[in-house]
Amino acid sequence: MWMHGHNLAAEVAENYRDFAAEARGRSRNYEVLAAAVADDPDILGYLETLPRPKRQPNLLFAAARTLHGGPVDAGQLRDLVRDRRDDLRELMLTRRTQTNEPARCATLLPALARLPQPLALIEVGASAGLTLLVDRYSYDFAGVQVAGLDPLAPTLRCEPLGPVPIPDRVPEIAWRAGLDLNPLDVASQADMDWLACMVWPGEGDREQRLADAIAAARRDPPVVRRGDLLTDLPDLAAAAPAGATLVVYHTAVLAYLTPDERDRFAAIMRGLPAVWLSNEGPGVISGVPVPPHDGSPFVLGRDGSTAVALTDSHGAWVRWPGPDGW
Ligand SMILES: C[S@@+](CC[C@H](N)C(=O)[O-])C[C@H]1O[C@@H](n2cnc3c(N)ncnc32)[C@H](O)[C@@H]1O
Numbered sequence: 001m002w003m004h005g006h007n008l009a010a011e012v013a014e015n016y017r018d019f020a021a022e023a024r025g026r027s028r029n030y031e032v033l034a035a036a037v038a039d040d041p042d043i044l045g046y047l048e049t050l051p052r053p054k055r056q057p058n059l060l061f062a063a064a065r066t067l068h069g070g071p072v073d074a075g076q077l078r079d080l081v082r083d084r085r086d087d088l089r090e091l092m093l094t095r096r097t098q099t100n101e102p103a104r105c106a107t108l109l110p111a112l113a114r115l116p117q118p119l120a121l122i123e124v125g126a127s128a129g130l131t132l133l134v135d136r137y138s139y140d141f142a143g144v145q146v147a148g149l150d151p152l153a154p155t156l157r158c159e160p161l162g163p164v165p166i167p168d169r170v171p172e173i174a175w176r177a178g179l180d181l182n183p184l185d186v187a188s189q190a191d192m193d194w195l196a197c198m199v200w201p202g203e204g205d206r207e208q209r210l211a212d213a214i215a216a217a218r219r220d221p222p223v224v225r226r227g228d229l230l231t232d233l234p235d236l237a238a239a240a241p242a243g244a245t246l247v248v249y250h251t252a253v254l255a256y257l258t259p260d261e262r263d264r265f266a267a268i269m270r271g272l273p274a275v276w277l278s279n280e281g282p283g284v285i286s287g288v289p290v291p292p293h294d295g296s297p298f299v300l301g302r303d304g305s306t307a308v309a310l311t312d313s314h315g316a317w318v319r320w321p322g323p324d325g326w
Contacts, residue, residue, distance in 0.1 A: 012047050012055055013038040019057040027200035029071050033061060036074035046081050046088075054092050062197040063091040071201040096182060099198045100127035101206070102213035103315030104251045104279065105134045106158035109146070110318065111277060111300060111308050112247065113167030118174035120244035122236055122274070124229035125253030126178025128186050128195060129222030130213045135170040136220075137213070146170060153216035154209050161319035162326075164309070174244040178224035179236055186217040206314070229253070230264055237272050248272065251279035251298070252313065262286065266304045276303050279311055291326040 020034035034057050037043045047055045064072045064080050067087055072080065080088055112119060112134060123132050138148040138155040144166050145155075160166060184191040192214050199206045225236060233248065240246050248269065254262050262285065269276045278301040282290040288301030293310050300309040300318075310319040310326070319326075 008048050009041070009044045012044050015055070016057055023200065027202040029073075029201040030057070030061060033057075033072070033074055033077060036077070040074075040078065043078065043081050046085060050089070050092060056097060058097040058198065059092050059095065060088075062097070062194065063088055063095065065197045065201075066091060066193060095194055097198065098127055098182065098184065098195070099252070100130045100184070100195055100210070101252070101314055102130045102133070102137060102154065102209060103156050103158070103206075104131050104311075105137055106139055106141075106156040106315050107298075107300060107309065107311035107318040108249065108251070108277065108279065109134060109139060109170070110165050110167060110320070111302070112171045113169075114165060115171070115247065115275060116245045118172040118244045120174055120240040120246045121176040122233070122240065122246070122248045123176075123178045124180075124233060124248065124250045125256075126180050126183070126222070126224045128184035128191065128214070128217065129178045129224040130186075130210075130217055131251060132176045132178050132222040132224075133213070133217060135173045136216050137170075139170075141166045150216050150219065152212075152219075154212035156209070156315065158312075158315060159317040161317055162322050164318055164320045175241050176222060177236055177239070178222060179227045179229055179232055180224050181226070181228060183224035183226050186214055186221050230257075230261060230268070233268055234272065237274060246272070246274040247277060248274045249277035249279065254278065254280050254284050259286070269304060277301070277308075278304070281313070291321065293326075 016034045016038040020031050023030040023034060064077050067080055067084055068076060121132060126132055136148050136150040136153045139146040140155050140157045141160045146167060148170055184195060196210060199210060278285045279298050282299050285301050285304055287304045288299055289307050290299060291307050291310055298311045298313050299307050300311050302308050
């Protein structure tokens with residue numbers, strides 16, 4: 001029994017140490033917090049009482065920020081674990097690590113704009129639906145501007161690498177819908193506060209961009225249905241209007257499925273009259289080739305078989321291949 005508890009604490013501590021390494025250079029606050037948790041027997045003891053998927057750093061830190069009303073330091077985190085353990089537990093058990101990064105729209109835009117217009121968009125794993133609003137945002141591709149339909153929506157900055165076909169206008173979206181296991185409601189302040197707490201402290205303009213995108217979504221909220229991409233997609237696809245190119249896409253979603261589930265999703269996609277755009281880590285969609293790359297970008301794949309572009313996982317750049325390849 002002692003060995004079991006000991007091993008578990010060591011395993012949780014190691015997760016937090018790994019997370020501290022991941023946060024280095026991205027969020028000093030999370031780097032310091034994660035390292036402190038890894039050495040704190042009380043916080044580790046608390047985490048051990050949670051189910052395994054609920055012990056993650058992102059969840060603990062976002063829950064602590066929600067209770068505290070802003071980023072916490074290690075001392076404040078210790079106090080919360082000691083004094084508000086039940087509130088912390090309740091939040092960590094009911095909430096999920098669920099992000100929504102509007103900037104990913106910039107990496108999808110060139111591919112979407114090349115399809116026959118108008119488009120009917122279905123995003124699976126749409127979260128709050130902020131990545132469904134491709135036509136509302138404006139874009140700045142290293143000085144080349146594309147004007148969005150909502151002048152108050154944020155301008156997404158994205159560095160184009162290689163011959164990216166930057167469109168001269170946003171795509172025409174005739175219809176759009178999202179599907180998510182747990183849709184977040186842009187009208188709910190608690191849901192949007194949670195989304196904001198999922199952005200790591202110190203990640204530049206991400207927080208402001210998110211706030212501006214939420215404001216844009218609230219002016220004309222996207223529909224995100226509750227459902228599972230493995231069971232509910234054909235029904236949603238049947239609701240799309242005729243006369244528009246149906247596009248099913250996902251970004252930072254399929255990695256959460258097992259390889260077997262991803263194959264099942266690919267089979268569903270093959271059965272639908274839709275263009276399939278996948279924006280996921282290399283190798284997540286098994287049929288999409290992985291172009292040579294540095295770091296850990298996403299691969300924008302088409303129809304489960306072609307690599308269209310390499311993309312920054314948070315939308316900061318997009319690379320299309322030249323005539324001689326990547
Ligand atoms: C990391 S978020 C990405 C959200 C959004 N696509 C973006 O790029 O900002 C992943 C989303 O996928 C959803 N998700 C995970 N598995 C799913 C499934 N089987 N069916 C539907 N949605 C799922 C989660 O609930 C979550 O909202």
